[in-house]
Amino acid sequence: MVGTERALPRAPSGAHRVHLLSILRPKLGRPRLTTGQLITRVVFTLTGLAIALGIYFGSRWFLGLCYEVEAIGPLLCRRLLDLVLLVLLSVLLLSNVVTALSSFFLARDLELLVPAPLPPRSFFTARFMEQLVQSSWMVLAFGLPTLLAFATVAGGGRTYVAILLTVPPLLIYPAAAGFLVALLLVSYLPAARVRDLVVGLIFVAFLVIYLLIRLAQPERLLNPDGFASLVNLLTSLSGSSTILLPSHWTTAVIAATFRDAPTGTSGGLAVLMGVTLWCGAGACHALASGMFRLLHGRAISRTQEGRTVAHLSRLWAWIRRRPLPRDGDIRAPQRRAPGADPLRWVGYLVPRGPIREFLVKDLKLLLRDASQWSQLVLLLALVFVYLYNFRHFRQIGESGLIGRFTLFLVGMGLSGFVTTAVSVRFAFPLISLEGRMMWLLRSAPLDGRQVLWSKLFATLPPLLLVAEVMSVASSLILGASNGMVLLGAAVSALTAVSVCSLSIGLGAALPDYRAESAAKVAASFGGMVCMSVAMLVALSLVGLAVYPAWVINTHVPLRLPRLLFCIGGALTLSAVAVVLPLMLGSRTLARHEP
Amino acid sequence: MMIDDRHPPKRGAEAPVLELRGVHKRYGAFDAVQGIDLEVGRGEVFGFLGPNGAGKTTTLRMVTGLLRPTSGTIRVSGHDVVHASIEARRRIGFISDRPFLYDKLTGGEFLRFVGGLWGMSPAAIEAAAERWMDRFDMLGWIGEPIESYSHGMRQRVLLCSALIHQPSLLVMDEPMVGLDPRGSSRLKQVVRELADEHGMSVVLSTHTLDVVEQVCDTVAIIHRGRIVADGTLDQVQSGGPGRSGKHRRLEQIFLELTAGQEAHGGD
Numbered sequence: 001m002v003g004t005e006r007a008l009p010r011a012p013s014g015a016h017r018v019h020l021l022s023i024l025r026p027k028l029g030r031p032r033l034t035t036g037q038l039i040t041r042v043v044f045t046l047t048g049l050a051i052a053l054g055i056y057f058g059s060r061w062f063l064g065l066c067y068e069v070e071a072i073g074p075l076l077c078r079r080l081l082d083l084v085l086l087v088l089l090s091v092l093l094l095s096n097v098v099t100a101l102s103s104f105f106l107a108r109d110l111e112l113l114v115p116a117p118l119p120p121r122s123f124f125t126a127r128f129m130e131q132l133v134q135s136s137w138m139v140l141a142f143g144l145p146t147l148l149a150f151a152t153v154a155g156g157g158r159t160y161v162a163i164l165l166t167v168p169p170l171l172i173y174p175a176a177a178g179f180l181v182a183l184l185l186v187s188y189l190p191a192a193r194v195r196d197l198v199v200g201l202i203f204v205a206f207l208v209i210y211l212l213i214r215l216a217q218p219e220r221l222l223n224p225d226g227f228a229s230l231v232n233l234l235t236s237l238s239g240s241s242t243i244l245l246p247s248h249w250t251t252a253v254i255a256a257t258f259r260d261a262p263t264g265t266s267g268g269l270a271v272l273m274g275v276t277l278w279c280g281a282g283a284c285h286a287l288a289s290g291m292f293r294l295l296h297g298r299a300i301s302r303t304q305e306g307r308t309v310a311h312l313s314r315l316w317a318w319i320r321r322r323p324l325p326r327d328g329d330i331r332a333p334q335r336r337a338p339g340a341d342p343l344r345w346v347g348y349l350v351p352r353g354p355i356r357e358f359l360v361k362d363l364k365l366l367l368r369d370a371s372q373w374s375q376l377v378l379l380l381a382l383v384f385v386y387l388y389n390f391r392h393f394r395q396i397g398e399s400g401l402i403g404r405f406t407l408f409l410v411g412m413g414l415s416g417f418v419t420t421a422v423s424v425r426f427a428f429p430l431i432s433l434e435g436r437m438m439w440l441l442r443s444a445p446l447d448g449r450q451v452l453w454s455k456l457f458a459t460l461p462p463l464l465l466v467a468e469v470m471s472v473a474s475s476l477i478l479g480a481s482n483g484m485v486l487l488g489a490a491v492s493a494l495t496a497v498s499v500c501s502l503s504i505g506l507g508a509a510l511p512d513y514r515a516e517s518a519a520k521v522a523a524s525f526g527g528m529v530c531m532s533v534a535m536l537v538a539l540s541l542v543g544l545a546v547y548p549a550w551v552i553n554t555h556v557p558l559r560l561p562r563l564l565f566c567i568g569g570a571l572t573l574s575a576v577a578v579v580l581p582l583m584l585g586s587r588t589l590a591r592h593e594p
Numbered sequence: 595m596m597i598d599d600r601h602p603p604k605r606g607a608e609a610p611v612l613e614l615r616g617v618h619k620r621y622g623a624f625d626a627v628q629g630i631d632l633e634v635g636r637g638e639v640f641g642f643l644g645p646n647g648a649g650k651t652t653t654l655r656m657v658t659g660l661l662r663p664t665s666g667t668i669r670v671s672g673h674d675v676v677h678a679s680i681e682a683r684r685r686i687g688f689i690s691d692r693p694f695l696y697d698k699l700t701g702g703e704f705l706r707f708v709g710g711l712w713g714m715s716p717a718a719i720e721a722a723a724e725r726w727m728d729r730f731d732m733l734g735w736i737g738e739p740i741e742s743y744s745h746g747m748r749q750r751v752l753l754c755s756a757l758i759h760q761p762s763l764l765v766m767d768e769p770m771v772g773l774d775p776r777g778s779s780r781l782k783q784v785v786r787e788l789a790d791e792h793g794m795s796v797v798l799s800t801h802t803l804d805v806v807e808q809v810c811d812t813v814a815i816i817h818r819g820r821i822v823a824d825g826t827l828d829q830v831q832s833g834g835p836g837r838s839g840k841h842r843r844l845e846q847i848f849l850e851l852t853a854g855q856e857a858h859g860g861d
Contacts, residue, residue, distance in 0.1 A: 357710030361699065368698040368739075436694035440755075443658045444711040445684040593661045
């Protein structure tokens with residue numbers, strides 16, 4: 001029918017609201033939970049509540065000490081509030097960038113929603129709300145107790161109201177900024193790579209913040225001699241440079257309600273700051289919405305074009321003098337010469353076979369996934385911080401408060417706990433992560449045992465290294481005798497072997513093939529079961545080391561039956577912890593029907 | 595290249611490469627496959643047809659050892675896929691209908707991994723990987739990460755991975771999905787060559803009846819878990835073995851035999 005056009009149905013009034021709900025409905029629906037998931041949620045909620053309460057009471061105690069400082073107490077609290085809000089804002093910004101990338105550019109339902117005749121405003125509002133909630137709830141859950149502690153210590157009823165009025169608009173700034181940063185990034189770089197990069201940067205940022213806080217030694221606040229330098233630090237951190245930030249305006253409003261409000265926090269100024277905060281939030285939202293209408297279509301298009309060569313890629317290709325593939329050209333014009341394989345050393349260490357293949361493959365996947373290696377960096381930093389803090393134990397031992405023997409056992413227990421946590425985080429998810437590739441592993445000429453052994457061989461050496469470094473270093477820091485150091489090393493080795501095998505075996509016996517990330521697998525019901533069993537094994541091994549350690553430490557006459565019981569018990573326990581889970585996992589794997 | 599659309603089956607005195615006897619698969623109260631008997635000879639291309647939810651994928655996944663039959667036996671070159679599964683799997687190349695690959699590996703690295711699982715030497719892997727990637731126009735992409743591949747390119751890498759260890763039985767579940775006409779034509783050529791020149795047996799399931807007519811020697815139509823027609827293409831099209839009925843189009847026969855089918859949401 002040339003010249004005529006079929007009349008499109010008109011959108012009914014209130015379509016905007018209808019569409020908004022339609023987009024959000026799948027997210028709001030209550031999924032059916034299995035018993036395991038329900039238990040996991042309850043345990044996690046209770047743990048979260050306990051942590052939030054811990055933060056509240058810890059902050060209240062610390063702020064109470066600060067507030068009592070003569071003359072500068074209220075000013076110190078205001079500075080601290082400014083600092084806390086600035087940190088919250090920074091964390092929220094990073095969190096929002098990642099969430100914006102996921103919800104606006106990488107979400108699976110975009111293929112359904114983008115071609116749908118949705119008003120752009122509805123689409124943006126729905127996604128923006130989703131992003132805001134997803135990226136803020138956890139930060140808020142642990143940040144809000146600190147703010148409430150400020151209200152309890154320095155303020156009163158009005159402070160709670162001020163917090164209630166200023167926190168919602170404060171959340172909009174990082175959400176809008178996060179969206180704009182994400183929009184800008186995906187205009188020039190592939191969205192998936194950007195997300196990996198940002199996740200990596202977040203971990204590095206957390207690491208730097210944590211190390212800075214640890215190295216600043218905030219516990220020095222308890223020592224009056226350390227005050228001058230700390231006040232200087234706080235002043236420099238929340239000085240005039242942050243006056244243009246919404247965290248500063250929020251501080252101004254909340255601090256104005258403090259009992260002993262410092263000078264310069266008049267009610268009029270607070271109201272002005274509050275109005276600025278709300279207006280600014282509205283402006284940010286409007287700016288983000290406008291930019292969405294302007295650029296989102298183009299950006300979405302870029303994310304769909306897997307091989308599209310963006311501007312930076314063109315520059316990179318030019319630098320490498322490599323011809324660019326054209327869209328629709330299936331044959332790349334020039335084959336890239338294979339570079340030296342950085343993992344070829346594995347070939348010298350492990351004989352040819354499935355174990356080597358898995359080892360090489362798993363190492364490559366680990367090194368190429370920013371969300372994985374960044375956590376590895378974080379882990380190494382935690383080990384460093386653990387050892388850095390362990391020297392305080394030596395001081396405690398020297399003071400005679402707790403005996404060196406007890407400290408040695410505490411050190412072994414802590415080392416076992418860290419080894420277990422690392423094992424559950426990195427080894428337990430390995431089988432679950434193969435979920436989508438199970439069609440290949442099950443159709444290959446391998447049996448389940450080979451798959452499990454290959455995973456064990458891939459994870460045991462680094463875990464053993466971490467456990468031994470922690471054990472030997474902490475024993476040396478404590479000034480333990482050579483015999484104690486050797487005993488600690490032996491217990492750590494048995495712990496590493498046992499918990500690693502437990503993690504691999506139970507990872508296959510209680511898998512979560514639907515989980516999208518290793519972190520989610522580790523946090524699943526199976527992960528919790530594994531953590532509990534592995535902790536029990538680790539503590540039992542420490543328990544069996546008590547008698548030999550006592551003999552070495554006190555030089556009392558050795559009773560051979562007791563020693564044999566301890567050694568035999570430890571070896572039997574380790575053997576059972578290695579063999580039983582692997583058998584269980586292998587059997588489950590053989591029955592699994594992908 | 596035009597492909598000859600009539601290929602006589604090569605069954606003789608030789609033992610079949612694939613043999614199914616009374617194979618049954620039950621999911622809870624639902625019988626997905628009910629007593630299937632099949633034979634595929636050396637160098638034979640076997641087409642497995644059926645509507646959605648008829649039991650095609652279930653049968654093929656049982657052949658590859660991914661699913662265990664509730665009852666019945668499946669043998670690949672004489673090796674039971676349940677009791678001698680490693681030996682049976684060593685002889686199979688499988689192309690899944692859900693082509694998930696390791697996104698962070700390159701095409702070459704993925705093929706090296708697969709070849710290693712099948713116990714090939716590095717030199718043999720390199721040679722076979724180059725040969726097959728070149729055959730499917732993917733050699734230029736061998737060093738690129740799989741996450742940058744399109745759906746069709748992933749399907750080609752999957753084909754290379756199934757062929758790299760020179761299986762005696764190639765099982766393909768919907769192999770044409772995602773391939774462009776050139777890729778599809780290349781695959782049909784390769785399948786015929788593998789069967790005619792290398793004696794490889796091929797079992798493929800597809801909804802594209804033209805592919806069956808062009809490539810397959812024998813065909814079976816599965817409906818509600820049961821084989822409702824099987825034999826050479828000529829036999830099926832003429833109404834059964836020994837009949838000299840009117841030669842009809844496969845589509846017409848398929849629609850008649852599977853009339854009243856209600857999809858169960860899977861194969």
